[in-house]
Amino acid sequence: MNAPDTLIRPDPATLAQHVAATWDRDIIRELTDYIAIPAKSPMFDADWAAHGHLDTVVRRAADWVRERHVPGLTLEIVQLHDAAGRRRTPVLFFEVAATRHETAVGTAQQPTVLMYGHLDKQPEFTGWRADLGPWTPKRIDERLYGRGGADDGYAVYAAIAAIEALKAQGSPHPRIVGLIETGEESGSDDLPFYVEALRERLGDVSLVVCLDSGAGNYEQLWLTTSLRGLVSGALKVEVLEEGVHSGDASGVVPSSFRILRHLLDRLEDSATGRLLPGAFHVEIPAARLAQARATAAVLGDEVWKRQPWACGAEGLPVLPMTDDPVEALLGRTWRPTLSVTGAEGLPPLSSAGNVLRPFTAFKLSLRLPPTVDANAAAEHLKTLLEADAPYRARVSFQPDGRAGAWGASGWDAPELAPWLEQAMDRASHDQFGAPLGYIGQGGTIPLMNLLQKSFPRAQMMVCGVLGPKSNAHGPNEFIDLAYARRLTAAVAQVIAAHP
Known part of the structure; x- marks a missing residue:
């Protein structure tokens, strides 16, 4: 028999x-069926509870897990309600007992991996x-292909597959939830609300494995080191109660579009795309600069060439904001950027006639450096855009969310424990034949701050399958699948290495 502290490496x-x-x-069959279900998030389907698609995908995933009969696994669908009695979005919770000597102590004391x-x-x-x-x-x-497979419906299936693979080899593992x-x-x-309700059952989380992120290429395991924050909302400029003939009114009535352009000039240098307020910028940590340089050496021009560029002047592709791979990586991870993602009016x-329109509204998406407080940034942005409106136009900026929670702050990963860094690098070599890569992501995952605050001593393994051209949120x-298989095996290796 092995000594209690001896690990059987798979x-x-x-x-x-x-x-x-x-x-x-x-898994491929289950994921194919999952993609066919329009389980849109509540922000995009106000009647999600009546439509039942979210309930369907949770129930199907739960049924699949139960049918696996994983030794030591228990599972339930947890359903909470708010103070008004309305259903919150459901959560699938599973627990797999530890197979090491930790089983002799209570759940709250066992080191736990949260997937x-x-x-x-x-x-x-x-x-x-x-x-x-x-x-x-x-x-x-x-x-x-299809919506949601990579972002990230595969996660629950990959998590169970990783656990099953460990058990098939008799490899000990810590408690997993x-x-x-x-x-x-x-x-x-x-x-x-679910984290709080399940806190005792979650236990002493020492490692979080988040499968909702991306990869710099499909040739190695990638660890997400940071995530940008986000403030989004609607900027609206109103000048008339109704549209009027442009021949009669133009030159007298100011264009709502021109006023909106003027307001955006307070925020952004339109020639370069640089955000002007200093409050939206931070000094980039030296360690993240070094990682960006190392990643740029691996990815090279693919950092910017991977985008689906349109054909521009002279039949040549549109040029990037920078063709320096290091600057491109920093631009999409540690520098603030404004995008207009929608319009009304x-x-x-x-059907556009010669009418001077009464209003123009833009949906703004402001990506923030990982360490900028998003709520403070939202307040600053609202003040900047609404103050001293040109021509006394009616200007409003309404951030998404609610007062006090208008933005989603970014996340900068805690320092890696040596065991985890070594385990991930070993897994990358074993499963991909290449070393671990480090990359910041330009997107926002608000839950990472929540998990970091809820489990301040936990290590974070944030990874995923969203590699070049996978295009989450967009078309196609x-x-x-090849990367997903190898990522699943790599995650299993890391869990087995948990000290």
Whole structure:
């Protein structure tokens, strides 16, 4: 018999074979069925409870897990209600008992691995290829297309596959819990209530494995080191009660579009895209600069060439804001950036007559450096845009969310414990044949701050399958199945290495 503190390391090749078989035999079929269900997040489906799609994907995932009969695993669908009696988005919670000597102590004292994922989806969006669609899953070679497969419906299935692979080899593992939510794409507003309600059952979380992030390429394991924050909202400029003939009114009535442009000039240098207020900028930590340089050396020009550039002047592709890979990485991870993601008050070209419009409204998306407080940034942005309106126009900026919670702050990963860094690098070499990569992500995952605050001593392994051109939230989203198999095996290796 092994001494209690001796770990039986799983054989990487056998682990990879078991995981691949599970994916090919079971997970791809389940994921295909999942993609076909329009389980849009509540922000994009106000009647989600009546439509029942979120309940369906949670129930299907729960049924699949139960049918696996994983030794030591218990599972339930947890349903909370708010103070008014309204349903919160449901959560899938599972627990797998430890197979090491920790089983002799209480749950609260056992080191625990928390595996996180979500089953809600972004809306359809436009621009899908003629042979593809958000709810029409289609496999082409090693890519499975459709909304939500990569972001990140695969997570619960991959988590169980990793646990099964360890058990198949008799490899000891710590206590493992899973938390699969259905409100992530809406900002995880319900997740804090579930974390609090399940706190005792979650136990002493020492490692969080979040499967909702991305990869710099498909050739190695990538660890997410930071996430940007986000403030979004509607900026509206009103000048008239109704539209009027532009020939009669232009030159007298100021254009709402021109006023809106003027307001945005307070925020952004339109020639360079640089955000002007100093409050939105931070000094980039030296360690993150070093990691960006190392990642740029691996990815090179693919940092910017991976985008689906349109054909521009002289038939050549549109140019990036910078072709320096280091600057491109920092631009999408540690520097604030403004995007206009929607508009109202502008009729389609086919029905745009000679009318001076009464208002123009833009949906603004302001990405923030990981360490900027998003709520403070939202307050600053609102004041900046609404103050001293030109021509006394009616100007309003309404941030998404509610007062006091107008933004989603970013996240900068805590310092890595040596055991975790070594385990991830070993897993990357074993499963991919390449070292661990480090990359900041330009997106926002609000739950990471919640998990960090809830489990301040926990290490964080944030990773995922959203690699080049996978295009989460946009058209033609896909999951790279070969990468997903190897990532699953790598996660299993890291869990087995938990000290």
